[in-house]
Amino acid sequence: MPEGHALHRLARQHTGLLAGRQVSASSPQGRFAAGAARIDGQTVRRARARGKHLFYDFAGMPEILHVHLGLYGGFVSGPPPAPPSGGALRLRLETDEIWIDLRGPTACELLDPAGEKLILARLGPDPLVPRADPARAWQRLRRSRTPIAAALLDQSVIAGIGNVYRAELLFRHRRDPLAPASRLDEETWQAMWADIVALMRAGVRRGRIVTTEPADRDRRSGPASRDDAYYVYRRQGLPCRLDGTEIRVAEVGGRRLYWCPTCQIL
DNA sequence: TCTGCATGAAAAA
DNA sequence: TTTTCCTGCAGAG
Numbered sequence: 001m002p003e004g005h006a007l008h009r010l011a012r013q014h015t016g017l018l019a020g021r022q023v024s025a026s027s028p029q030g031r032f033a034a035g036a037a038r039i040d041g042q043t044v045r046r047a048r049a050r051g052k053h054l055f056y057d058f059a060g061m062p063e064i065l066h067v068h069l070g071l072y073g074g075f076v077s078g079p080p081p082a083p084p085s086g087g088a089l090r091l092r093l094e095t096d097e098i099w100i101d102l103r104g105p106t107a108c109e110l111l112d113p114a115g116e117k118l119i120l121a122r123l124g125p126d127p128l129v130p131r132a133d134p135a136r137a138w139q140r141l142r143r144s145r146t147p148i149a150a151a152l153l154d155q156s157v158i159a160g161i162g163n164v165y166r167a168e169l170l171f172r173h174r175r176d177p178l179a180p181a182s183r184l185d186e187e188t189w190q191a192m193w194a195d196i197v198a199l200m201r202a203g204v205r206r207g208r209i210v211t212t213e214p215a216d217r218d219r220r221s222g223p224a225s226r227d228d229a230y231y232v233y234r235r236q237g238l239p240c241r242l243d244g245t246e247i248r249v250a251e252v253g254g255r256r257l258y259w260c261p262t263c264q265i266l
Numbered sequence: 267t268c269t270g271c272a273t274g275a276a277a278a279a
Numbered sequence: 280t281t282t283t284c285c286t287g288c289a290g291a292g
Contacts, residue, residue: 072286
């Protein structure tokens with residue numbers, strides 16, 4: 001489930017649950033045993049998200065916990081008592097009031113501040129970070145001959161967009177996904193940036209991605225089914241919502257891309 | 267119960 | 280460009 005909105009939501013949630021609290025940490029699976037031992041007994045300052053990365057700061061130590069969920073990773077949390085720690089449980093954090101389990105992450109490691117800086121340095125602007133600078137992304141896009149659909153997934157261009165947001169953003173702006181990124185004009189890019197900021201903020205509020213209706217504050221839930229929540233994502237073979245053309249699918253940038261070949265011609 | 271696929275990205279080649 | 284990480288789910292049987 002993790003595109004950028006999900007990570008920002010987790011950061012907010014985990015800050016609320018852990019900030020100012022001393023945590024017990026363990027790695028029943030063993031793969032993060034040394035790191036968990038270092039964290040054990042520390043007081044959490046806060047959790048932060050940048051793109052699809054999570055960072056946890058601690059009050060009494062300079063190291064930072066870095067988590068990247070990748071495709072499979074996920075958190076589960078709840079009130080005590082914690083369930084038996086079976087399976088590949090990479091990290092469990094516990095306070096008197098909450099347990100948080102992390103399974104299957106691509107990255108779960110302790111970094112020094114320089115290591116964190118290295119990761120942040122290779123991330124493009126994150127639409128969910130206030131005052132993030134879309135011009136940094138524009139400087140990359142305007143010179144890139146790769147398909148716009150591949151460029152949008154490149155985290156060093158924009159941080160936080162995943163396969164759902166890229167397909168939906170391209171549809172909403174009628175862009176041919178296979179056209180070179182450099183074909184965009186600056187005005188279009190600014191409109192796309194404003195749109196992805198609004199879409200992802202709505203995603204944080206709702207806890208899910210919905211691109212087919214306005215980001216209305218009062219309608220937290222949105223459409224009942226996934227099919228109604230998207231214009232093109234995973235709708236291959238179904239009729240386009242706007243003109244009825246069959247939605248297509250192809251591998252672009254290493255992931256499956258969905259688009260309407262008649263609506264998206266700009 | 268089994269199989270294939272999935273919202274990601276680094277390492278290997 | 281391909282492989283690997285190795286979880287969870289939906290759909291088939």
